Amino acid sequence: MHLVDQHCHSVLVADLDEDRLAALLTESDRPPAAGTTPFDSALGLAVRRWCPPVLGLSAHAPAAEYIARRRELGATEATARLLEAAGLSVCLVDTGLTAAAGHSLLPLTELAAVAGAEVREVIRLESIAERVTATAEGWSRALRAALETACAGAVAVKSVLAYRHGLAVPPEPPTEAEVARAAAGWLRGPRTRLADPVLLARLLWTAVDVCAGAGLPIQLHTGFGDPDLRLHRADPALLTDFIRAAEPSGVPLVLLHCYPYHRQAAWLAASFPNVYADIGLTVSYTGTRAAQVLGEVLELAPFGKVLFSTDAYGLPELYLVGAAQYRHSLGRLLADWRADGACSAADAARIERMVSADNSRRLYRL
Numbered sequence: 001m002h003l004v005d006q007h008c009h010s011v012l013v014a015d016l017d018e019d020r021l022a023a024l025l026t027e028s029d030r031p032p033a034a035g036t037t038p039f040d041s042a043l044g045l046a047v048r049r050w051c052p053p054v055l056g057l058s059a060h061a062p063a064a065e066y067i068a069r070r071r072e073l074g075a076t077e078a079t080a081r082l083l084e085a086a087g088l089s090v091c092l093v094d095t096g097l098t099a100a101a102g103h104s105l106l107p108l109t110e111l112a113a114v115a116g117a118e119v120r121e122v123i124r125l126e127s128i129a130e131r132v133t134a135t136a137e138g139w140s141r142a143l144r145a146a147l148e149t150a151c152a153g154a155v156a157v158k159s160v161l162a163y164r165h166g167l168a169v170p171p172e173p174p175t176e177a178e179v180a181r182a183a184a185g186w187l188r189g190p191r192t193r194l195a196d197p198v199l200l201a202r203l204l205w206t207a208v209d210v211c212a213g214a215g216l217p218i219q220l221h222t223g224f225g226d227p228d229l230r231l232h233r234a235d236p237a238l239l240t241d242f243i244r245a246a247e248p249s250g251v252p253l254v255l256l257h258c259y260p261y262h263r264q265a266a267w268l269a270a271s272f273p274n275v276y277a278d279i280g281l282t283v284s285y286t287g288t289r290a291a292q293v294l295g296e297v298l299e300l301a302p303f304g305k306v307l308f309s310t311d312a313y314g315l316p317e318l319y320l321v322g323a324a325q326y327r328h329s330l331g332r333l334l335a336d337w338r339a340d341g342a343c344s345a346a347d348a349a350r351i352e353r354m355v356s357a358d359n360s361r362r363l364y365r366l
C-alpha cells in the first residue's frame, strides 16, 4: 500500500562521508559517546536493516560498507532507489527547513520527481511571522495578511511553538494593546527568532482564524526534538485549554511526533474532535520497539485519528526507514491483535488503510 506522508522535509542529494551521514541520524548537534557513532542507536540499526538491501547489499551491512556502496552508485541513483522503495504516494512537506549538512534541500518539484509522489507544501508559521514588517500597532494586521497570502496553495500550516515558549497557550488571544506592546519590543530587536509568548499566542490564534477560513489543519510540534527543546514544555497535554477553546473553529490540530507523550496525545485525540495524533519521527527513532509504541498510541487513540508520517529530513534513508519501519511495526502489532482474536483480517486491513493514507486524505482533502 502506498503511504501518505503527512509531515516531512525535503531531501539532499549528495555523496556524504560517514560523519556527515551519521550526523543526520540524531536530533542532537552534540558529539556521541567516545568510540561510538549515531549508528549505535535504534535508528542506526533501523537504517542498516532497511537501506542496504535497496542498494544491493545485505541487511545489517556495516556503516562503512554501506557508505562506500552509496558513493559507488552516486547520490542521485542512491536517493532515487531509497525514495522509490519508501513507496510514498503523497508527501506534505514542511518548507521551514531549507538545508541539511551544508547542502540545500531539493525544491519541491524536484522532490516530487525523484520520490514519484505528489508533493504539497506545509507553511511554517514562525517563519512567516519573523518576516512581517510593520509598525507595532500594525503588526497584528500585517501578520494576518502575510498568513493569508502564505496559505494560498498550502495544504496545512505548522507551528514550532514548543521550541519557542512551550505549549501552555492561554485559552484566549492576547488583546491588541498587549500585542502592540510586545511587537514594539520585537521590532526594536534583531528579529532573528520570535520567542515572545504574547506574539506567539497572537500568531497561533491568527492561524486558527485564517485556517478556519481556508479549511486547513494546523500541525504542532510536540514531544522530543533537538537539544534546543525543553521537553516538559512540549507535552501536548499542555495544549488542553487551547484545544478546548479552538474547538468551535473546527480547525483540526495535528499533534506531531508526540513521543514520549504519545499516550497523552492519544487521550487528546480520543477526547476532542479537532485533535489528531501523528506517529512520524517516533517510529523511526524507536526502531525495533516501534510496534510497542504504536500499540500504546492505539490503546486510546481512535483509529480514524492516527496519522502516518516519516518526518524525514535531508537523508533519503530517513524516508525509507520511516516507511519500512512503520509498515513492519504496524504489521507486527496487528498480527498480534489477530492472533489474540481481537480483530478480523478485514478489521486489520481497514485500520492499516486508515492510518497509512485514508485519514490524511480526508483531513487534508487530498
Ligand SMILES: [Zn+2]
Binding pocket: 007, 008, 009, 094, 311
Ligand atoms: Zn518536521
